Amino acid sequence: MTANIENESVANANPSFIKRINEIENYLKQGDNDLLIRRLLDLCLDSQQQSYLQQAINISTQFNSKKTVDDLLYQNINTLLKQVQNFLPKNVANFSSKNLFTASQIKKQYSKGNFSLHALSTSIKPGEIIGIVGENGNGKTTLLRSLARELSIDDGLLQFDMLNNPDDFTIKHHVAFIPQRIPKWYGLLKDNLHFSASLSGIKGSENDLMVNFMLERLNLTKFANLTWNQISSGYRTRFEIARVLLQKPQLLILDEPLANLDIAAQQTILTDLQFLAKSTYNPMGIVLSSQQLHEVEKVADDILFLKQGKLLYQSKNAESSKEFVIEVETPSPKEKLQECFTNEEVQIGFNGGFYTLQSTSLSHIQMLELLIQNSIEINYFRNISNSTKRFF
Amino acid sequence: MNRPLAPKFIKKYDEYLLKNKPELYSTRFHWVLYYGLMSIILLSSIFAIIPNDARSDTPIFIHTCFVVIIAIIGLIVWLIFLLRFNVFKRFGNITAIGRLSVFWLYVISCIMIVASCFVPSVVETLRANAAFKEKELINDLNTINTSICKLEYDSLSKVWNRNVYQAFDYYLSKKDTVITLDENEKLRKYYDRDITVPAVDESYTNDVVESYKLDDEEYRINSTTYYELLKKVIQSDSSIKINDSTYALYTCPAYKKVNIKSYGSIIDDSSINDINLFHDIFQFPKPIDRVKEWNLIKPLLEKYSFEYGSLHQYEPPIFKDYDTIYHDRMQKRYTIYTVENNFRNIVERKYRYSSRDDIEFFVRFILYPSLIFSLLLFVFRHSTIKTFFLSILSAVLLLIIAAIITAFSSYGNNEVTVFAMIFFYLLLFLVIAITTFQSKNRTAWQGIGINLFTWMSYFLPLILVSFYYSLVKEPYYLDEKAREVFREQRMVNYLIAEAVCPVLFSILLVTFIYKLYRKWYALPQE
Numbered sequence: 070m071t072a073n074i075e076n077e078s079v080a081n082a083n084p085s086f087i088k089r090i091n092e093i094e095n096y097l098k099q100g101d102n103d104l105l106i107r108r109l110l111d112l113c114l115d116s117q118q119q120s121y122l123q124q125a126i127n128i129s130t131q132f133n134s135k136k137t138v139d140d141l142l143y144q145n146i147n148t149l150l151k152q153v154q155n156f157l158p159k160n161v162a163n164f165s166s167k168n169l170f171t172a173s174q175i176k177k178q179y180s181k182g183n184f185s186l187h188a189l190s191t192s193i194k195p196g197e198i199i200g201i202v203g204e205n206g207n208g209k210t211t212l213l214r215s216l217a218r219e220l221s222i223d224d225g226l227l228q229f230d231m232l233n234n235p236d237d238f239t240i241k242h243h244v245a246f247i248p249q250r251i252p253k254w255y256g257l258l259k260d261n262l263h264f265s266a267s268l269s270g271i272k273g274s275e276n277d278l279m280v281n282f283m284l285e286r287l288n289l290t291k292f293a294n295l296t297w298n299q300i301s302s303g304y305r306t307r308f309e310i311a312r313v314l315l316q317k318p319q320l321l322i323l324d325e326p327l328a329n330l331d332i333a334a335q336q337t338i339l340t341d342l343q344f345l346a347k348s349t350y351n352p353m354g355i356v357l358s359s360q361q362l363h364e365v366e367k368v369a370d371d372i373l374f375l376k377q378g379k380l381l382y383q384s385k386n387a388e389s390s391k392e393f394v395i396e397v398e399t400p401s402p403k404e405k406l407q408e409c410f411t412n413e414e415v416q417i418g419f420n421g422g423f424y425t426l427q428s429t430s431l432s433h434i435q436m437l438e439l440l441i442q443n444s445i446e447i448n449y450f451r452n453i454s455n456s457t458k459r460f461f
Numbered sequence: 462m463n464r465p466l467a468p469k470f471i472k473k474y475d476e477y478l479l480k481n482k483p484e485l486y487s488t489r490f491h492w493v494l495y496y497g498l499m500s501i502i503l504l505s506s507i508f509a510i511i512p513n514d515a516r517s518d519t520p521i522f523i524h525t526c527f528v529v530i531i532a533i534i535g536l537i538v539w540l541i542f543l544l545r546f547n548v549f550k551r552f553g554n555i556t557a558i559g560r561l562s563v564f565w566l567y568v569i570s571c572i573m574i575v576a577s578c579f580v581p582s583v584v585e586t587l588r589a590n591a592a593f594k595e596k597e598l599i600n601d602l603n604t605i606n607t608s609i610c611k612l613e614y615d616s617l618s619k620v621w622n623r624n625v626y627q628a629f630d631y632y633l634s635k636k637d638t639v640i641t642l643d644e645n646e647k648l649r650k651y652y653d654r655d656i657t658v659p660a661v662d663e664s665y666t667n668d669v670v671e672s673y674k675l676d677d678e679e680y681r682i683n684s685t686t687y688y689e690l691l692k693k694v695i696q697s698d699s700s701i702k703i704n705d706s707t708y709a710l711y712t713c714p715a716y717k718k719v720n721i722k723s724y725g726s727i728i729d730d731s732s733i734n735d736i737n738l739f740h741d742i743f744q745f746p747k748p749i750d751r752v753k754e755w756n757l758i759k760p761l762l763e764k765y766s767f768e769y770g771s772l773h774q775y776e777p778p779i780f781k782d783y784d785t786i787y788h789d790r791m792q793k794r795y796t797i798y799t800v801e802n803n804f805r806n807i808v809e810r811k812y813r814y815s816s817r818d819d820i821e822f823f824v825r826f827i828l829y830p831s832l833i834f835s836l837l838l839f840v841f842r843h844s845t846i847k848t849f850f851l852s853i854l855s856a857v858l859l860l861i862i863a864a865i866i867t868a869f870s871s872y873g874n875n876e877v878t879v880f881a882m883i884f885f886y887l888l889l890f891l892v893i894a895i896t897t898f899q900s901k902n903r904t905a906w907q908g909i910g911i912n913l914f915t916w917m918s919y920f921l922p923l924i925l926v927s928f929y930y931s932l933v934k935e936p937y938y939l940d941e942k943a944r945e946v947f948r949e950q951r952m953v954n955y956l957i958a959e960a961v962c963p964v965l966f967s968i969l970l971v972t973f974i975y976k977l978y979r980k981w982y983a984l985p986q987e
Contacts, residue, residue, distance in 0.1 A: 237983035255545035268553030
């Protein structure tokens with residue numbers, strides 16, 4: 070990251086930056102302040118100018134202390150945006166040139182126990198997110214640990230194309246794996262972050278800057294001087310993410326990162342991961358497993374559904390479904406629902422909580438219309454025609 | 462984090478290391494050195510202030526135990542802090558200098574902790590040196606001994622002890638039958654066979670004759686027997702040559718009443734001895750002013766009659782005959798036991814670190830535990846917890862196996878068997894460790910091999926030299942001088958090996974051991 074600012078014209082800037090500035094200006098106008106601050110921090114990080122990043126951190130600190138954008142802060146944000154606009158980098162990371170890793174027909178069987186992960190292939194590019202879903206005990210963690218070289222594979226080929234002839238130590242230096250049960254940290258949380266940044270080559274004043282950035286970016290500043298035992302499991306996950314991000318990994322693998330987070334935090338973390346993956350400062354690929362299907366599907370570029378160790382569905386390779394499936398929550402009994410679709414071929418399933426309505430002749434909107442026409446009270450509705458939810 | 466008594470500069474340095482040198486930061490050496498130094502200053506101040514008279518029996522054992530407990534606590538705290546950050550286990554890049562620095566900083570930190578255990582004894586020595594000068598002690602000792610002899614002139618024995626020593630040719634003497642039956646009996650008992658010696662002067666026949674054979678194997682090669690006899694003659698207080706091979710050696714009576722021979726050779730060697738006292742007082746006796754003499758000795762006896770805090774009171778032995786009753790009376794009159802005890806206590810404190818041997822011993826006493834612990838620490842920081850403890854268990858089991866093999870070894874020299882086994886183990890661990898380079902999975906037994914090879918490789922030069930010298934015995938067939946040369950050469954070779962150990966280990970660490978750990982630790986698990 071360079072410390073000196075050179076004036077260059079906006080014309081030289083990468084178009085994606087112009088788009089992002091416009092996006093931030095919109096957030097500012099619409100009052101989406103949380104998102105505004107996070108995106109401003111991302112923008113300043115990608116500008117690779119320490120002074121801009123420092124200003125963005127200051128703005129974020131001011132905002133977090135008041136939780137509102139007053140006139141002065143508004144002015145500061147505008148000034149910073151103008152400054153950034155006048156200096157935007159021409160060169161941005163190439164997101165699509167090379168795979169980070171390519172897994173071809175990889176298999177894994179434990180020597181003890183009878184579980185085995187059947188042959189599967191996948192790959193990921195910088196900036197992409199792969200979501201791995203499936204019921205418990207179906208091989209998600211095994212797959213993630215195999216990809217992270219925590220576990221050896223029995224067959225197939227796992228290539229880390231991003232690295233030139235890497236040994237396992239080099240691979241693990243560039244691939245960060247966050248397990249579901251995060252090992253305990255010792256000492257101050259902030260010291261751990263400084264240490265992680267330092268061991269990946271971020272030293273001196275840049276170390277301070279990057280740690281402060283990460284704390285602000287993940288909204289962890291107020292917990293920085295606490296210890297592991299003083300924070301909740303949700304914040305532990307966030308700190309662990311902050312720590313591995315400071316190590317500038319090229320591939321980030323997370324096992325159930327949303328398990329300990331509240332609903333709002335789940336969404337925030339996922340969008341943060343999405344933004345950070347596409348950061349030009351350190352573009353990376355993310356592989357994550359989760360039970361939060363809808364949240365993951367929103368951000369993932371590819372979804373892998375595992376059932377009993379087999380890859381049952383991969384969104385990248387799948388054709389769009391010919392069948393329409395909706396999920397409905399209603400106090401009405403099943404018989405009343407069946408009455409709505411007497412002339413149509415609709416299969417109705419009930420799992421105790423939701424009704425699942427499947428049809429090849431009716432679209433999801435038509436099914437919903439019929440329910441409303443028959444005065445069925447609907448508390449919740451979701452189209453899961455293209456979601457992996459339909460496999461559960 | 463708030464750290465007690467930590468000044469700004471050390472906090473700043475800590476922060477600098479955290480943000481710039483993570484591998485050095487993770488060793489926490491700066492805190493060990495800082496708190497170690499502070500502890501040493503504090504402990505030194507405490508031990509300099511607390512009452513501890515140089516003349517009293519030393520409480521050093523209790524003081525040292527107290528400091529050892531503090532050092533162990535310090536060590537545990539350091540280990541807890543060490544657990545927090547580990548660059549290697551986070552797959553961080555460590556430079557060659559970083560790898561080397563980390564290990565040697567462990568050693569320095571351990572040295573600081575171990576060395577702090579010597580604070581009480583060093584302070585005690587410094588206090589004794591400040592309180593009593595060498596010249597003062599010699600003068601006081603001489604004055605006391607001289608005055609006692611002057612005051613007790615009439616009562617002290619003037620009879621010199623006499624011993625006759627004879628060197629003889631066993632085979633020659635066998636032909637000669639001129640020897641008394643008594644002498645023959647004595648020599649038969651001594652040599653466990655019948656032998657004869659040439660007859661000696663009548664006046665000496667009542668003496669105990671110690672004989673030295675001239676014709677045995679040892680004599681023929683290096684004349685050791687004769688040399689020993691001459692040495693005795695030279696060292697005797699007085700001697701008379703009876704014939705070419707027989708000497709009567711005389712020993713001066715024990716005039717030196719306050720004696721500290723076994724405790725402080727420097728003081729004792731420099732002070733007046735029995736023969737000096739004989740020449741000064743008994744050879745040409747002069748009249749003395751007893752009052753003046755008593756006034757001279759009295760303050761000195763009071764000076765060295767310190768008994769406060771003495772842990773072990775000297776109980777004078779019970780004597781039965783006249784001489785010993787007199788001796789007992791003298792002990793009481795001049796409080797010789799107490800005075801002697803005072804001198805011994807002072808000398809013990811003063812000359813604890815005086816000789817080269819003492820210093821070498823203490824240096825090794827600090828260095829080797831520090832090195833052994835640092836190696837354990839290094840191994841722990843580069844392997845998994847499970848593998849580390851399995852390595853220790855394996856080491857214990859292999860040690861037991863080695864002991865059993867050595868005990869039942871048909872080969873006569875146990876030393877050779879021990880070093881051969883150590884060398885075999887080292888090679889075995891090396892082979893196991895090298896297999897890691899071909900391995901696809903991380904296995905515990907490979908980790909054990911690497912751990913034990915790393916631990917032992919530091920001592921490789923010493924193992925080789927010891928193995929060599931267990932095979933090459935001391936040449937007993939050569940003369941004393943040649944054997945001394947051999948011993949000196951052996952000592953030099955051990956010193957060279959000791960010097961080569963850190964150099965070789967550093968090279969191995971940077972080029973080989975680190976690569977082994979890097980390869981093994983990053984391998985995926987089964």
